[in-house]
Amino acid sequence: MTNILESIAAIIKNFVDEEPKPHLHVGEVMDLWIAFTAFHEAHALYQVGLNTTTDPDLKHVLKKALAGSKEDTLRIGNFLLKEGVPLPLINPKKPISKPDAVPEGVKLNDDEIANLISVKVATSITFCAQAMSKTIRTDVGLMFFLIQVNLMKFGAPLKNLMKEKGWLRIPPKYYPPGSPDN
Numbered sequence: 072m073t074n075i076l077e078s079i080a081a082i083i084k085n086f087v088d089e090e091p092k093p094h095l096h097v098g099e100v101m102d103l104w105i106a107f108t109a110f111h112e113a114h115a116l117y118q119v120g121l122n123t124t125t126d127p128d129l130k131h132v133l134k135k136a137l138a139g140s141k142e143d144t145l146r147i148g149n150f151l152l153k154e155g156v157p158l159p160l161i162n163p164k165k166p167i168s169k170p171d172a173v174p175e176g177v178k179l180n181d182d183e184i185a186n187l188i189s190v191k192v193a194t195s196i197t198f199c200a201q202a203m204s205k206t207i208r209t210d211v212g213l214m215f216f217l218i219q220v221n222l223m224k225f226g227a228p229l230k231n232l233m234k235e236k237g238w239l240r241i242p243p244k245y246y247p248p249g250s251p252d253n
Contacts, residue, residue: 106202106218111144122165129185136192147214150210185236
């Protein structure tokens with residue numbers, strides 16, 4: 072059985088390869104396109120949240136999410152362009168509005184905003200892991216790894232805020248058949 076240090080060394084070696092880079096394969100391009108598009112879609116969600124919430128803690132989280140997502144999107148966009156891949160079309164930026172100007176029934180409440188962001192982050196973390204496992208090129212794998220780390224660093228405080236505010240949705244307890252708690 073390989074020890075932990077050998078495993079870490081092998082992972083690091085993969086990230087610092089100096090071999091000539093092959094062309095991106097179609098799976099890598101597709102995953103980068105999907106990430107680029109999904110992150111731009113997330114920008115709209117964060118902007119809508121900023122336009123509808125009055126909670127200062129949630130506003131802080133949304134601003135942090137938007138800034139981090141813009142950095143990741145820029146990284147992916149620049150990489151795709153450098154590789155000669157045209158960027159997908161994106162939706163325009165949402166205009167700024169005041170929370171009290173958004174009518175009830177259209178306006179998302181803070182619980183809904185936080186849970187939408189949480190699901191988006193969880194899905195993105197999983198997507199990055201899947202994309203990383205399919206890539207051949209080390210630089211693409213490293214990019215998805217770094218984005219995944221950024222998402223996890225953001226997700227943990229978001230979960231704590233959701234717990235604190237009572238927004239975290241917890242599934243019901245599961246009791247296996249025959250367990251003493253049944």
